[in-house]
Amino acid sequence: MRLITLLALLMGLAAISLSCNKDQPPAGKQLTLAIVSGVEGDALKQAALDYEAEKGVHINIAQFPYANLFEKEMIDFNARTGAYDLVMMDDPWFPTFATKDFLTELTPLLQKRGQNGPDSDFVGASVAVCRHPYETGALYALPYVGNSQLFFYRKDVFAKHGLNPPATWDDVLAAAKTIQEKESAAGMYGYVMRAAQGNAAVADFMPIFWSFGGEMFDASGKPTVNTAEGIAALEFMLQLGKYSPPGYASFNADEVGAHLLQGTAAMSINWPAWITKFDDPAKSKVIGSMEFTNLPAAKKPGQAEIGNWLIAIPRASQNAEAAMDFLVWATSAEQMKRSALRGNPPTRRSLFQDAELVKKHPAYPAQLRSLETSRPRPRTPQWNEIENVFGIFLSKANSGELSPAEAMNQANAEIEKIVQRGQ
Amino acid sequence: MPKSRRSSNAGSKRGARAQTLLPYLLIAPAVAVLLALSIYPLIYSVSVSLQIGDGWGIGNFARLFSDNFFLTAMAHTFVFAVAALTCEFLLGLGLALLLNSQIRGRGLFRATLLVPMMLPPVVAGVVWRLLLNPNFGAINGTLKQIGIDTESLTWTASPRLAMLSVIVVDVWQWTPFVFLVLLAGLQAIPQEPYEAALIDGSSRWQTFRHVTLPLLKPAILIVLLLRTMDLLRVFDQIFILTEGGPGFATETISLYIYRTAFRFFDFGYAAAMSFVLLALTNLISIFYIRFLKHESRA
């Protein structure tokens, strides 16, 4: 008898402690927002705090690094747990989520508020990536961080060596060579790029790839990375890599930023969100020396890769209307301006032309040009896997493990496998 | 006090039946939990692995043979396991032999040597990522100070050195484990065989080979078994150190399965790969255990 009582007591205790630990969110007005770690997410985080101060709705922030954020969102959407009411997503993730019907369509919610759609102040390229199918389909997100690549270079170093701002990739290579030779005593490298497998390598490679005339897929959807143009682009990347700090084959944006800020590299592709850091005395050794321009050309005109961060409402969210209220508020011109003053690249044309903002961010005209002429990565729901595989081979080529031709051929074969699996 | 012939089932029949049921009642909850959380998931996994596309089939298993990434990941796992095991074993054995004699402060040595293996593997990964950073880490910094050119020593970024780096981290963390278990094994060996060998005039090496090693075999096999199992399923520290990079150079099978399941959401294929891994670890452990049984009977 004592045995049974004791067992029952212990089981009961365990049950009680378990149920106490079941994490029920407290009742009341609350929203949960998933954002990315780092510069892009911090702006939205601050906006959420502003919203709470103004409207009294508490917003729980879940902040994750890039790859983890994707995983968490996928898990949440798949599991329909409704853990998040609002999610931030990098635009290449959008096709995957939209195809699987994970997101709430926003137009009906906008109509309830008296709007027919996003207003025309939004930059076309930014809204285009929020639609599924691309550009023409239904609206599933609104763009918040108007990132599109810029080319960063040290204008003081260029002036010192009589170099003109680079207009083509060949200019870049020549300048990198000159700078490295002349400035090696100062420990400066001509160029810095990131080639860690995955998003890093692919994002830095695409502008080169496109300007050399490469295309990832042909009209029928077959992968074509191993065309002559594609291989030439990769060969060029390797050449540029000779003037990059060693170990770049594993660099992420963190290392690239560090090298630019420390003054140990003179050129790079990077995102506008980094611009304000260059003027921060706590972080930057190169205040006032960086210049930002559009991406260089080769066979084709330079095209930046767009990398907007979008905000969407998961279908499983229990608070869609409250979430929409925040979404519309945050993407309004007034709030976006506040965010832009803090360094967040906006997605509204009027803000890129606003006098006060342009004074603070002289690179805005270049950013707007970049954004309006930018190009998205291929809008396939399998982009995640494709980017992963493509990135692996780019990284292998950059670390010397494979020749450019081998890397591109193998990459093409693997991408082909992925595409076939998806059919 | 004389043991009474009255045995424990004095009393009613009900008491007797409760007694025979008792062991089963005591074991049942534990077995139930394990069935629910270790065995049932495996069965569930079988059904998951047989789902391909929108239907059923063995496509996931067929894919294993043509997937270069899977085969490469398996190869990496083996290379990693063999290299790390060899280093850990030799170093651990050496340390145990060193510490087996009377040394002052032995307790202190033992206590401090166990610090690395008590760390969460994730933290060990963080520690070494800090050390191995090619530009700001202490390793390259110290090497530079003594005049070595660290330009090409990019550790976790170099395809040649990355695997070495993760092996070093594992050896750093788990050699103490091997050391402790082998030391305990050494200390359990009685003095007589040594004395006998001394009388026989054996050299130190002969004593080691014919006296120490055989008596140490059970401890050695335990250590090898446990480490092999752990090495084959390595995940945590590689996840932090290199995330499988650069360019797949340090991708082990656990990482690849994880990525397939939670980045690409291909649970079916991940489940199929898991079975291969499971079958492999089972085979290896059966192999070891057979050795163990053989030894303990000898």
Add this chain to the structure above:
Amino acid sequence: MSRALRYLLLVLSLVAALAPVYWMFTISLKSEVDQFASPPAWFGFTPTLEHYYDAFVTRSFGEYLITSAVVAVGSTLCALVLGTFAAYALARFRLPYDLDRRVSLWILSTRMFPAIVTAVPLFLMMRDLRLLNTKAALIIVYTAFNLPFVVWMMRGFFDEVPRDLEEAALVDGDSRMGALFRVVLPLVAPGLAATAVFCLIVSWNEFLFALVLTQTDASMTLPVGIAGRVTQYEIKWGVMSAAGAVAIVPILVFAMAMQKYLVRGLSMGAVKG
């Protein structure tokens, strides 16, 4: 081998074992400028507590710490209760068809599964049970994780207690369970404590299951939180190191206290240390 050489080798291995951990502690106490100083400063720097503040007050590491503690304690308690009873039964009773030996071995074999093999289906199961992002899920999973270990350790300890003591109690009219509680358990109390400490350490350090089963700040454990600081844009070394330093301290304290049973615990009871 000369004593001097012996000592030298031992001291070298000590330095090799401790230096990296010490380095992490220094990073947690250095300002960002100092962290990237070249040559690396092992000693001469002014310490700052800003990273600890950043980690535990500004960010959510305090929450992760509590979650880790709750999950570790909860799962250890459950595993101890279930496992000790089972261990006692397996140690003291001879079951038909050699069941006691077979069940023992079967329990041991579940410990041999690579974590990823059960992580994938457990994720799917927890998803369907709506238990993702809860501490309960982790407690349940860690209990199953720790059970085989508890059974094997405690069985070893029970085997060392001579049966006469229980027999005497039974003869005096006690029931089996009474004998267990009044006579045997007090004798294995140190072993029980050691086993508990091991379970706490294993649960505290666990990474893969926590990574897979928890996505929210409220449910993440410390290792997952630390891993999350390795971002794509800014690796917050200071915060990571501060969290890492705090993650280590309880373990070290416990492990030092349980040194006597360390080897037995590490080898799953096979080698008596």
